[in-house]
Amino acid sequence: MCGTCGCGGAEIRLLKPDSAEPPQAGGHHHEDHTHGHGDAGARTVVLQEKILARNDELAQRNRDWLRRRNVLAVNLMSSPGAGKTTLLERTATDLAGVTISVIEGDQETALDADRMRRAGCRVIQINTGTGCHLDAAMVGQALTTLDPPDGSVVVIENVGNLVCPALFDLGEAHRVVLASVTEGEDKPVKYPHMFRTADLVLISKTDLLPYVDFDLTRCAAGIAQVSPQAQVLPVSARSEDGPAPWYGWLRDKICC
Numbered sequence: 001m002c003g004t005c006g007c008g009g010a011e012i013r014l015l016k017p018d019s020a021e022p023p024q025a026g027g028h029h030h031e032d033h034t035h036g037h038g039d040a041g042a043r044t045v046v047l048q049e050k051i052l053a054r055n056d057e058l059a060q061r062n063r064d065w066l067r068r069r070n071v072l073a074v075n076l077m078s079s080p081g082a083g084k085t086t087l088l089e090r091t092a093t094d095l096a097g098v099t100i101s102v103i104e105g106d107q108e109t110a111l112d113a114d115r116m117r118r119a120g121c122r123v124i125q126i127n128t129g130t131g132c133h134l135d136a137a138m139v140g141q142a143l144t145t146l147d148p149p150d151g152s153v154v155v156i157e158n159v160g161n162l163v164c165p166a167l168f169d170l171g172e173a174h175r176v177v178l179a180s181v182t183e184g185e186d187k188p189v190k191y192p193h194m195f196r197t198a199d200l201v202l203i204s205k206t207d208l209l210p211y212v213d214f215d216l217t218r219c220a221a222g223i224a225q226v227s228p229q230a231q232v233l234p235v236s237a238r239s240e241d242g243p244a245p246w247y248g249w250l251r252d253k254i255c256c
Contacts, residue, residue: 014138015110015125016145018117055168058136062143062171066154072254073154075170077194078178079187080160083204083237085112087178087246088155090237092119095247098254099152103142105134105159112157122146133164136171153254162191174199174253181205181212185219192226200231202246207236 066073076084092100101122104113113125124142126134139156148154156172158165177198179187182205188195195201201223203216220232233249236242 059169075172188222
């Protein structure tokens with residue numbers, strides 16, 4: 001069990017790009033594990049700090065590797081069902097001139113990887129088993145296998161979870177969080193750490209606003225309360241011009 005977030009020590013399975021074969025088993029990448037329930041609080045804190053420090057070291061290696069290749073990496077996070085994969089499918093289709101590779105994080109299946117592959121992206125699937133987040137070691141291995149071309153974009157679609165992914169730096173240049181209108185406007189204040197680390201918050205599925213009880217102004221105010229520096233953009237992957245604000249943000253980051 002991971003001493004930082006409590007996720008299980010299941011094996012990590014990585015599915016190589018364009019492979020139709022089942023993912024192969026590999027070792028879990030957490031550096032330290034706890035067993036039993038008798039550890040003192042101080043020891044747990046030290047263990048958590050050690051795990052995160054090791055992760056931060058590997059994240060910096062990933063960041064340096066990406067910088068040398070002039071590859072833009074975006075860590076895309078949300079709760080399950082907020083629309084990350086649908087938005088990525090639309091992005092890959094609409095931004096045909098931008099080379100986008102994807103690292104897909106899910107506990108099981110390669111369903112999202114298959115969707116992104118059909119959209120024309122080169123994809124690596126990471127299945128975390130009972131693990132609730134990606135970490136820098138997993139992403140480093142995936143980047144080496146994925147081998148994205150210079151000047152391209154890598155989107156890391158993290159495991160759907162509004163808690164643990166916020167703790168782990170993956171080496172990304174930017175963090176993007178989706179908050180769906182179907183979830184309610186209170187999520188930024190209920191899960192402040194996730195939104196506090198965001199560079200951009202996309203309020204997704206805005207085409208459903210006429211049909212749900214969601215206060216866009218209140219949600220934006222909650223984001224401003226916990227993360228004043230985060231940019232907030234309403235988007236819809238289903239409407240004709242709905243993703244345009246996201247495309248503009250992404251193009252700006254590619255140019256920088």
